[in-house]
Amino acid sequence: MHDSLHLRSNVRVVGVSGSTILKKAKGSRSLLLIDGDFGEEQITLKDPTGFDIGYGVTVDDDIAGGFHSVVARITGKRGDTFSIDKPLNADCMINNGAYAPTFFRVISGYDLDGAELKNLTIDGNKENNGYLNGCRGGGIFFYRGFGTIIDGCHVKNYRGDGISFQQSNDVTVKNCISDGNTHLGLFIPAVAHSAQS
Numbered sequence: 001m002h003d004s005l006h007l008r009s010n011v012r013v014v015g016v017s018g019s020t021i022l023k024k025a026k027g028s029r030s031l032l033l034i035d036g037d038f039g040e041e042q043i044t045l046k047d048p049t050g051f052d053i054g055y056g057v058t059v060d061d062d063i064a065g066g067f068h069s070v071v072a073r074i075t076g077k078r079g080d081t082f083s084i085d086k087p088l089n090a091d092c093m094i095n096n097g098a099y100a101p102t103f104f105r106v107i108s109g110y111d112l113d114g115a116e117l118k119n120l121t122i123d124g125n126k127e128n129n130g131y132l133n134g135c136r137g138g139g140i141f142f143y144r145g146f147g148t149i150i151d152g153c154h155v156k157n158y159r160g161d162g163i164s165f166q167q168s169n170d171v172t173v174k175n176c177i178s179d180g181n182t183h184l185g186l187f188i189p190a191v192a193h194s195a196q197s
Contacts, residue, residue, distance in 0.1 A: 001025060002102070003056035003073055004141075007109035007117075017119040017152055022106050024158075026050075026128040029101035032059075033080060036092035043092075043100050044081045053077060056104025058132060059088055061096040066135045071104055103132045105141035106158070112145040117153055124158025131159040138164030139178070142171065151175055 002025045005013070028050025036043050036059055043059055045051060053074050060069045068090035076083040092098040106122045109115055122139040132138075139155035142148055142165040150171070155162035155178045162178025165171050 001106060002052070003054060004104050004106060004108035007107065007112055007115045007145075009111075009113040009115060012116040012118070013107075013120065014116075014118045015120040018121065018154075020119060021121040021123055023123040024104075024106060024125040024129055025102075026125065027102045027130060029099060029130065032092060032094055032098040032100060035094055036088050036098055038089070038091050039087045041085070041087050042081055042083045045100060046080075048077075048080050048082070050102060051077075051082060051100075055102050057082070057084060057100050058103040058136070059084070059092055059098075059100045061090075061092045061098040063096045064090040064092055066133060069133065069136045071108075071132070071136045101130055103130055103137070105132065105137045105139065105160075105164075106155075107140045109142045109145045109148065112142060112148055114147045115145065116149040117151070118149075119152045120154075122153065122155040122158065124156070124160070126157045126159045129159055133160065135166070138162065141165070142168050144168060146170055148172070149174075154178075 030045040030047040033046045034044040072084035072086040074082045138161040139158040140163045145168040147170045150173045152175045
């Protein structure tokens with residue numbers, strides 16, 4: 001996968017346990033060539049190798065981080081400049097080491113109601129990808145995901161939280177496993193669980 005599976009409300013994604021595997025492609029990383037300004041929806045890269053339209057990308061610098069990082073989809077390109085589908089949450093300055101890797105959550109859902117994931121394996125391919133912090137990433141990541149269900153899913157080899165949800169109510173996580181991950185900041189154990197975060 002070169003970008004997230006982007007969930008919508010009331011959509012069920014049901015796999016076959018142990019057989020339906022969503023695996024991240026090898027990641028790429030570049031420093032920014034031009035400062036990325038707050039609210040801007042494009043980035044210019046020093047080395048665009050490994051970046052293309054439709055790919056997931058994170059934009060950050062050594063100071064911003066956390067909730068100031070943006071995870072977006074590349075929507076267009078002209079030379080070394082790429083348009084993205086979300087505005088930058090902070091100034092990403094060259095003097096602060098501004099960079100853009102092709103890091104993204106494998107399954108992502110924003111502003112959801114009633115979505116469900118069942119019997120999926122998420123393989124983060126961590127040998128070929130970097131870390132995505134829990135404020136913006138997880139193998140499975142919901143932001144404002146209400147009444148959602150994650151059942152029988154396995155997140156492995158991921159550089160970040162296994163399962164993460166932010167500002168979400170009535171999320172049910174059951175029969176899930178997260179192993180071989182770099183960081184488990186908001187990991188939900190493999191038991192039936194309803195949580196609010």
